[in-house]
Amino acid sequence: MALFHKVLRGTYILRKCSKPTSALHPLLGIRFADYSSSLQKPVASPGKASSQRKTEGGLQGHHQKEAALDITCPEEKPDVSFDKAIRDEAMDHFRRLKDEIVNHWKGPEGRPLQEALLEQAKVVWQFRGKEDLDKWRVTSDKTIGGRSEVFLKMGKNNQSALLYGTLSSEAPQDGESARSGYCAMISRIPRGAFERKLSYDWSQFNTLYLRVRGDGRPWMVNIKEDTDFLQRTNQMYSYFMFTRGGPYWQEVKIPFSKFFFSNRGRIRDVQHELLLDKISSIGFTLADKVDGPFFLEIDFIGVFTDPAHTEEFAYENSPELNPRLFK
């Protein structure tokens, strides 16, 4: 039966061994629908589409297209569509690569050079739709066995993001954790063609700008650098963000010179300033040892150049703690 399909199409397609299950990427499912509808005209065996629908329970794209087809077919042809789906995705990546190369010719990220160089305020993350929420992920100490919960959803009128939940500093009974209780919202690393890791270049800005509305709790803002050459999973630069609470929106401006360096959650003795040319992700953490519900509403996150801020780095190294630096 599979050979019959191949003959029909006139192309040779590598047989994939695995049968698609409902765990497939939903994008593939939608492509299935397209492909099967195009196949119906020459083949006149439309039942495969409905059998596909039965195998991939829960994919929404099908129902409108295959509603009229009820004939069941014994053979599935997901292999064919699976290959097509792979090809489509590969084409998509190549297209993105081509865009990247062309944009690089035009200027950084496709914007003309004069616009990018003279820019003084840039919105990096905004929360105006569900797709903006997909750029973030939330974690809590449930991963180590704690009891805190955290959720992220769109706020009022789809104009802001609401991060809410409950913090519980009850330590997990696993014999090695003495303290617990944290919730975090971390941005996903920007991906380019072929899921390459990209990074942000904020070297012409010097202040982080956040428009938030909190409930009086102190948060911590963490910035992680790109892990292109060096493995830096546990290193990050942090600073505190104090929310006022209340119904008014609060503007928080944190200069990048205030961020201190920490590794594996501990401040290190050797401090150096945050280099802004390869920023990978930003995150907000709540771990203020107070149990109870919390919320944080974020309007947007941007970076800008504060001309009044001339400090390069806020912390100096001490010769008592680092004698080797001062030799």
Add this chain to the structure above:
Amino acid sequence: MSWVQATLLARGLCRAWGGICRAALPGTSISQVPRQLPRGLHCSAAPHSSEQSLVSSPPEPRQRPTKALVPYEDLFGQAPSGERDKASFLQAVQKFGEHSVRKRGHIDFIYLALRKMREYGVERDLAVYNQLLDIFPKEVFRPRNVIQRIFVHYPRQQECGIAVLEQMESHGVMPNKETEFLLIQIFGRKSYPMLKLLRLKMWFPRFMNINPFPVPRDLSQDPVELATFGLRHMEPDLSARVTIYQVPLPKDSTGAADPPQPHIVGIQSPDQQAALARHNPARPIFVEGPFSLWLRNKCVYYHILRADLLPPEERVRWGWHHPEGWNLYYPMQLDLEYSRSGWDDYEFDINEVEEGPVFAMCMAGAHDQATLAKWIQGLQETNPTLAQIPVVFRLTRATGELHTSSAGLEEPPPPEDHEEDDSRQRQQQGQS
């Protein structure tokens, strides 16, 4: 045989020995063991069988549910009055010191004391931490030669010292000269606890005053004062006025179980008052709440009085037609830009979230409509135009987690009570 057994008992409270004694004395409570010791060798040892072995047998916790499984825990349970405060804590610490000159088991005792500090309420008391560090024997753990300096000398003790400092750090207690001197005496200058102290002394001053909205550590527990502080904390306008509309009745005056009057404290700034006076009576205003505000570790709830955003055609801009007029002599609204010249542009390329104006805020003891209606009535005294404006109460459960939302939600909010309070009704209430 008995005096040998007595000497064994008198040897000390090291855990293995404690295990043996406990295993060998079934049916006696654990508190008997230390009580025998101060009496010296002359006390008669409790009867135990002759086949007692000197090798420590594992203790059997299942048979003794009433006994403490942690050594020295009974020291903390012996307060005469039963109250847990600094004096009884220090008394327990002193009692440990009296047991033996060698201070056996001081590490276990210090770890236990660190855990018990929170119950006794002394976790932010520097003097108590210094007393705890005082338990360590001095000059014993200092390295004396190069080899001892290379290898971590007395690692368990250094870990214990670091644990004491770590608890100080987590509670925000700044160490002082006495702590430093104690650590030098106990561990020496190049030890890990001393290094941790140096780090505390370097980082604490850097982060002590970075909170732009500081909340004092000792907040008053009186609800009216707490509400006043909370409202002032939230309101950025310094000329706002806090009004106490209702004070809770003192509990001893009436025999009622709970005070019939919850406190109501409100805040309004002159700008908000003017905006409310200008508000169009055809549009309703909403009482929303309760929202949560955290002051250190205390959560209070507040309500706001706000109106919806005006549609763009109705928004009044400064100019000829503004009700406050246009002044020839000086500008009524200054729009100072933070730019050096024409090429500077510090505006973000996004439309900020715009929400309707907030006219007043309040904190009340109860979150029901009756209390808030009293607040509105109180507000009417300073804002007479409020009588003509319809007020809609949009109250949710006092979970304090989410902001209530106006129209345009995706998922159903927690149950809301919508009650239209017509202006005529309230006028009648006000008159009656």
